[in-house]
Amino acid sequence: MGMSRRDFVRAGALSGVGLAAAAGAAIRDRVRSDTPDPSGQATVRLLAVLDNIEPKADEDVLLRMQRELKRAMAKPVEQRRWVMVIDLRKCVGCHACTIGCVAENKLPPGVVYRPVVIEEFGEFPNVRLRFTPRPCMQCDEPPCVPVCPVRATWKRPDGIVAIDYDQCIGCRYCLTACPYGARTSDFGLFYTSDAASGAPDGDATPTLGPDAAWEHQPSHEYAKHWEREEHQSPVGNARKCHFCLHRLEKGQLPMCTSTCIGRSTYFGDASDPDSLVSELIAKHDVQTLLPHHGTKPRVFYIV
């Protein structure tokens, strides 16, 4: 027994070809940066937003941000650079952003895009609370993107990390790869699965239970129509904050930004030097979460 010289040569050739092919495939996919998104003029949006309201110097920051949003959407997608700035000095931990996001995106039980972390420091009487909303960081070096085995998630030209609900196989590798815990999996839960169906209303639609109409209202994430039926996307998928991309397309700010009672969340185009977010980042000592992971988040915190 043992291997002859011919066997060694053949084995070496087979192994060499195989290893070269494997290395080439891995390197190719690691360096490629193409995305399935359209770009260029096709992505320009000329939105009729706030056309009848004259800009004022002291206008609400939400109006200012919406005008800047309109200005950004008039550029091709690759020229926009969405960032979010959250002023922790103003956040009171009301969780309106959390619930507003749940309502906007029709999030089911077990899925959350923007929880608010509550931390307590010190001992009585020197006690302090800090509230930290945690949306998806839309990282410039997203660890969740290279681990996806089927290319279901990618970084868009405007900086948002998107998920293709029709491509995601639900392996949950991206969930483990995110140090911020920003991704959650839709396991197919409904709020009133275990509730009694209750008396039907006028059109015989139950108000509670698995057949309740409100439980099956579609969401419009990524500007598409998603109905949560069993085993059908987005059930089984990874899901996360996408800066309300579907609202941006219509000239509306993300829900968390709009609904924040303390005006502590700011959103805009960082490639616009005149934007509010650019001013805030330049003026304040902004920080990011877990910078040692090298993810380069696009959500900045004023502490």
Added chain:
Amino acid sequence: MSQANSQPLDPKKVWYWGRYGPFARAPWEKQLWIVWALLMALGLVGVVQRVVQGHLPAGYGSYVPWGLWIAIYFHAVGIATGSFLVGALGYLFGWRGLGTPSMLRTVIVLAVAVMLPAFLAVLFDLGHMERAGFILTSPNFSSMMAFNAWMYQAFVGVGVVCWFLSFRKDSGWLKPLLALDVLLATIIPSQSGAFLGVVHAKPFWNSALFPVVFLASAVTSGAAMLLVVRTLLGPEAFRWAVPDARAEHDDAIDRLRIVVSASLLLYLGLEWAEFSVNLWSPGRDEAAVHLILFGPYWWVFWIVHLALGAALPLLLLLFSRRRGAWAIASLLVAVTFLATRLNVLLPGQVVPELQGLESAFHHPRLSYTYHATAMEYLVGCFLVAVGMAVYFLARRFGAVIAFRLSQDGPGRSQ
């Protein structure tokens, strides 16, 4: 001497349970049938639950996304590749008891039979089982998952080709392809370690040691499984192929005993390296290691892994002269090494990198604790039953082909 050598053989009866064929009825077959029936009955209950109710009966969530099934997947891949690595090297180097084509086919069948349940474990874990094929049609090779999936296909594919080539005495491609599969069998368990090692978000996983640890684990559990299978087959299984089957059988067991013992000691050394770095790093308190050693599941490490899976088997392997004791020791190793996979997979996930998420938004699926549910255990039973069934059917299929080819004259390898 088997019945095959003492009376005329009826070809029709060869296929029926292989009773009169080249492979005589294996010892322990009746007991294994009972175990299989029980596992399959329990397993089908779990599978029906999984198919009908999806992930609702499972215990994993979004903060601990991977549980028992992924641990089974790692463990099964380790056994498959480790057993193949040892067995194929034994064939290539002509080790007594491992150097025959029939034993090589047994090794290949064992590897495939254990690999298929690993695939099923991942399939059941997916959110969209029907899209599993996307890994093959639109892979992203920067992902270790896609890389591994393609490696598995290559490993199984080359193994199947080697299985067919092993029937030829003069195949010039058998050994080169076998060497390629040996390379794959070395890379694959290392990649399993890298699968976790590349996750920067989990400091416990993010170590260059894991690819080595997983390879050592694969060789240990794989060699142990090979010893168990060789013992269960007994010398009768190869009596028609070699003149001195008993001596060959004993030699194979003796050699495998050395491999299991040495690899187990090596694994324990690597495990010590892994833990000692974490425990002795000044200023760095590795919460995951503390959880493994002193947490609520401390007994999994100290009792299941160290006592039952390492200390007792080493005592039996090193100090007992009875081959039956070695088989029991190897069975303990092969089974309990699942605990080592669990002790890598779960502690890495239950220690959050960003504190406070669990209390920020409450839901059972958004928790940093995990307990496997009954459905998960039942599906685990199904996976074991599938492996046993594949092994049994592939062995019978091979026995039929081997018998028919043995009647075709020279040029056909036994």
